[in-house]
Amino acid sequence: MSNAELDRLRDRLDEINAELLSLISERAEVVREIGTVKEKQGVPKFDPEREKQMLEKLVSSNKGPFTNSTIRTLFKQIFQASLDLQSAEHKKSLLVSRKTRKEDTVIELPQGVLVGGAASLMVAGPCSVESEEQTRTVAAALAKAGIKVMRGGAFKPRTSPYDFQGLGMDGLRILREAADEYGLLTISEIVDPAHIEPALDYVDVIQIGARNMQNFELLKAAGEVRKPVLLKRGLAATLEEFIHAAEYIMSRGNTEVMLIERGIRTYEKWTRNTLDISAVPILKQETHLPVLVDVTHSTGRKDILVPCAKAGLAAGADGIMVEVHPDPATALSDAAQQLNIEEFNQFYNDVKASGLFRQ
Numbered sequence: 149m150s151n152a153e154l155d156r157l158r159d160r161l162d163e164i165n166a167e168l169l170s171l172i173s174e175r176a177e178v179v180r181e182i183g184t185v186k187e188k189q190g191v192p193k194f195d196p197e198r199e200k201q202m203l204e205k206l207v208s209s210n211k212g213p214f215t216n217s218t219i220r221t222l223f224k225q226i227f228q229a230s231l232d233l234q235s236a237e238h239k240k241s242l243l244v245s246r247k248t249r250k251e252d253t254v255i256e257l258p259q260g261v262l263v264g265g266a267a268s269l270m271v272a273g274p275c276s277v278e279s280e281e282q283t284r285t286v287a288a289a290l291a292k293a294g295i296k297v298m299r300g301g302a303f304k305p306r307t308s309p310y311d312f313q314g315l316g317m318d319g320l321r322i323l324r325e326a327a328d329e330y331g332l333l334t335i336s337e338i339v340d341p342a343h344i345e346p347a348l349d350y351v352d353v354i355q356i357g358a359r360n361m362q363n364f365e366l367l368k369a370a371g372e373v374r375k376p377v378l379l380k381r382g383l384a385a386t387l388e389e390f391i392h393a394a395e396y397i398m399s400r401g402n403t404e405v406m407l408i409e410r411g412i413r414t415y416e417k418w419t420r421n422t423l424d425i426s427a428v429p430i431l432k433q434e435t436h437l438p439v440l441v442d443v444t445h446s447t448g449r450k451d452i453l454v455p456c457a458k459a460g461l462a463a464g465a466d467g468i469m470v471e472v473h474p475d476p477a478t479a480l481s482d483a484a485q486q487l488n489i490e491e492f493n494q495f496y497n498d499v500k501a502s503g504l505f506r507q
């Protein structure tokens with residue numbers, strides 16, 4: 149085939165493509181109108197019977213060269229795209245969605261501490277509240293380092309029922325007292341809806357842990373109170389599931405929700421979980437909520453905390469969470485991965501020196 153002939157045929161194809169595009173776009177406009185009518189009538193968008201009729205009609209007038217099966221496949225694709233268009237247009241925007249609120253949500257904690265604003269937040273503290281002395285030692289060190297918010301687990305959902313389960317309400321009291329003594333704010337995980345109300349006296353932020361991300365009764369209870377909530381991503385939760393879990397809290401009226409990526413379960417064994425850095429910009433794009441990164445639980449190893457914290461901040465995270473214990477070797481939980489106080493100071497200095505931690 150001469151080049152001139154090939155060019156002529158391709159020119160013709162370009163014309164046909166343009167006609168097809170114009171026709172499928174025109175079809176899409178009609179589909180949109182049908183979508184609006186169906187929405188008003190409250191009938192389902194997907195209509196398999198109608199699709200079957202259209203396919204039969206098309207196949208019966210098909211003169212080739214495409215086989216009937218190919219025609220079916222091509223048109224099914226068009227129907228699916230049409231359905232997607234109808235669904236996207238009538239999808240109710242979530243309260244947590246950027247579509248609902250363009251501006252970033254900035255959460256104001258007591259003492260004027262802002263989460264999601266101009267400054268980055270460093271949350272640090274022991275995995276578990278183990279004793280008054282241990283908690284006070286950490287609180288003193290954190291206050292000295294300039295940290296404002298201390299974490300500490302009192303209710304510990306552990307893999308094994310034989311592992312330390314936390315000090316419960318007593319642990320919350322210890323955390324509050326140590327925090328008050330050193331002018332810190334508190335974050336602690338609550339696992340039972342019935343504990344939310346009593347915990348309000350002790351915590352400045354309610355944490356909902358990874359294992360409870362889809363504990364819907366707990367999410368609803370956290371949505372009923374007016375206290376900021378830090379929601380952790382579930383071990384195997386998709387971002388869509390994570391966002392919907394946050395929606396559970398918001399739909400009950402509590403607008404102060406922060407998200408925290410804490411690593412997801414993959415086949416990789418060299419880290420405890422896989423830190424999903426891509427979750428950070430996606431959550432920032434899809435929602436208006438502050439996003440933090442838990443470097444301790446995601447990696448489970450101390451030697452890569454600094455680069456992972458930097459990666460989180462570079463990806464747009466509003467804050468970092470890290471675990472600190474006065475004597476990690478004797479810790480009742482997460483012994484292998486908590487920083488001692490000296491290591492924490494080094495970690496915090498390195499993160500600040502990177503220039504990525506906004507102060």
Ligand SMILES: O=C(O)C(=O)C[C@]1(C(=O)O)C=C[C@@H](O)C=C1
Binds near residue numbers: 193194
């Ligand atoms: O005819 C309809 O009811 C439509 O919504 C349009 C349309 C189509 O693309 O033809 C789209 C989705 C339905 O499953 C069936 C058909």
